Amino acid sequence: MSEPMLTIKNLTKTYQDSPEQPKILADLNLTVDREEFLCILGPSGCGKTTLLRCIAGFENFEGEILVNGVSRKEPGSDRIMVFQTFEQLFPWKTVEGNITWPLKKTGMTDKTERHRCAMEALAKVKLADYAHYYPHQLSGGMKQRVAIARALALKSEIILMDEPFAALDALTRRELQNELLTLSAAEHRTILFVTHNIQEAVILGTRNIVLQKGGKIIFDEKNTLPKPSTPSSPGFAEVWQRMRDAIYANENAE
Numbered sequence: 110m111s112e113p114m115l116t117i118k119n120l121t122k123t124y125q126d127s128p129e130q131p132k133i134l135a136d137l138n139l140t141v142d143r144e145e146f147l148c149i150l151g152p153s154g155c156g157k158t159t160l161l162r163c164i165a166g167f168e169n170f171e172g173e174i175l176v177n178g179v180s181r182k183e184p185g186s187d188r189i190m191v192f193q194t195f196e197q198l199f200p201w202k203t204v205e206g207n208i209t210w211p212l213k214k215t216g217m218t219d220k221t222e223r224h225r226c227a228m229e230a231l232a233k234v235k236l237a238d239y240a241h242y243y244p245h246q247l248s249g250g251m252k253q254r255v256a257i258a259r260a261l262a263l264k265s266e267i268i269l270m271d272e273p274f275a276a277l278d279a280l281t282r283r284e285l286q287n288e289l290l291t292l293s294a295a296e297h298r299t300i301l302f303v304t305h306n307i308q309e310a311v312i313l314g315t316r317n318i319v320l321q322k323g324g325k326i327i328f329d330e331k332n333t334l335p336k337p338s339t340p341s342s343p344g345f346a347e348v349w350q351r352m353r354d355a356i357y358a359n360e361n362a363e
């Protein structure tokens with residue numbers, strides 16, 4: 110039997126300078142299957158970003174995080190993070206340079222190959238014509254597309270997305286959701302996607318979880334709605350309602 114893509118065992122995270130809440134995450138256990146699109150919801154401050162940062166290897170923690178059955182404590186090219194902020198690109202590098210730089214850093218020595226990979230990834234996010242642009246010449250949506258292209262080019266098996274569409278206008282957000290849905294079906298990656306938007310989770314997730322403060326998982330459900338789905342699809346409202354109830358119960362519990 111093959112190992113799960115990601116296994117989190119008894120993850121406990123404390124920040125030195127957060128004494129009033131000693132354990133941000135306490136004994137969190139989670140297994141994520143290959144090619145799952147896991148949406149993570151929960152109130153502000155419940156530890157969603159902290160969870161992704163621990164998986165990315167940006168934080169020290171107690172417990173164990175295994176990728177393909179191998180313990181990971183440091184960053185590695187098997188995991189990559191896409192952030193909410195539009196400022197995640199190097200402003201002094203072109204769009205192409207933003208994608209080729211991590212490829213070079215992770216050992217792709219052939220410049221022609223780096224260029225080919227970058228252009229392939231940019232075509233997937235419909236930005237092939239913008240390779241020579243600088244980030245300041247792009248809209249917010251285009252910058253997020255570049256960040257996604259960077260993750261695709263790097264071939265990371267796990268893509269960690271921390272509210273990547275939260276700062277976009279509604280139309281662009283819907284456009285990027287559709288594109289991500291198509292990409293996730295074609296790319297065979299495992300995606301962990303943090304969002305505050307229940308509708309976004311129902312549209313994108315193949316599995317949705319809700320965290321409570323302290324990182325306790327209070328809702329964990331496969332999302333079997335045929336994709337693409339819209340709020341008027343049969344069953345959509347029911348899934349949305351169950352998640353809302355979980356989040357609401359969570360708020361009342363505080």
Ligand SMILES: Nc1ncnc2c1ncn2[C@@H]1O[C@H](COP(=O)(O)OP(=O)(O)O)[C@@H](O)[C@H]1O
Pocket residue numbers: 124125126127130133151152153154155156157158159160
């Ligand atoms: N670097 C840090 N140092 C101290 N406390 C932190 C740090 N990062 C986050 N926290 C605290 O950890 C808790 C969880 O934060 P975070 O993971 O960002 O939550 P979420 O992403 O769910 O909104 C919050 O109480 C926050 O103040």
Ligand SMILES: [Mg+2]
Pocket residue numbers: 157158159271
């Ligand atoms: Mg956060």
